[in-house]
Amino acid sequence: MAKNMNSVGLFLAISLIGCLITLSHQETAPCALKKYNTGLVCVCNSHYCDYLDDPTPSEEFVFAAVSSSKAGLRFATTHGQFNLYKKYYIFDHDQLLGRSMQAPAGGSAQIEVDREKRWQKTQGFTGSISDSIEHILQNFPKTLQKHIYQSFFTELGIGVDFMRNLGSGVGEHYLKNSNAIFGSWERGEQFAHALLQNLEKDPNERINCNTLLDQEHGDAPMIANTTNHNEVYKQPLFYTMGHFTKFIAGGSVRIAADNKNPDVDALAFLKPDNSVVVVILNRNSFSVDVGIQDTYRGAVLFKIPPKSIHTVLYV
């Protein structure tokens, strides 16, 4: 795909090729959570940043589920198998810490995945770097600049394709000119919900928002601390976006993922390597039993926490 790099992007890309090589040994590292009254973010600084190696299994009948939630899961991975007649509990972050009881349960959804029913191909997701990012970044340590770039534009991060001058797309209308709300799950959820609905109509829906802003200039997947110049906060939006961009490669085809529960959104794609990606969004404030019934692989059942998003991967 032709990429339309401008000078800022080109500068970043070239100056970061070195880092991609030096950091290529980097592997999965969990989110460093930070709590605000308004929610939870993941902190990156020049010494640390969270990453996730693509956990797509290569064996048949095996799945990996990647989960994020309002309560603090950020790309948490669960592995398991189809047809074991057991329920996979995706425990929420506060449950894992022993700080909360089981969330109230209610509802269920059954997702019928059929890779023989196909729609159009996607081109993948593109994101832009605005000119303001260069201005923000120049006062940040080089290693943190690299983490920012790597987090957004590489496969260890959320794998957005770099592009300049996007037209309109999901994200633009409500993120621009809105103050940064630290850790707002609702914004991330709204974005994922809108994207799920739009992708159903048009698989080439674009994501259009700034990659990084300082907190005075609006909301974005990443917010830079322009007071200490050594911290960047990954908003929930970064992860809810990543549940799509990281896993649905360009050239993927949307396949049927029928589901009758209107409060649980589901969408499935078949990747060019013939692996399946199912994205599931639970907007309810209670946990939900979700079954996937795949025409090739059979059945798997999950209990997913309130206010959470999941990407289920299998071949």
Ligand SMILES: *[C@@H]1O[C@H](CO)[C@@H](O)[C@H](O)[C@H]1NC(C)=O
């Ligand atoms: C930015 O850094 C300053 C100085 O370390 C700190 O006081 C402030 O809380 C940070 N801002 C955010 C949004 O965390």
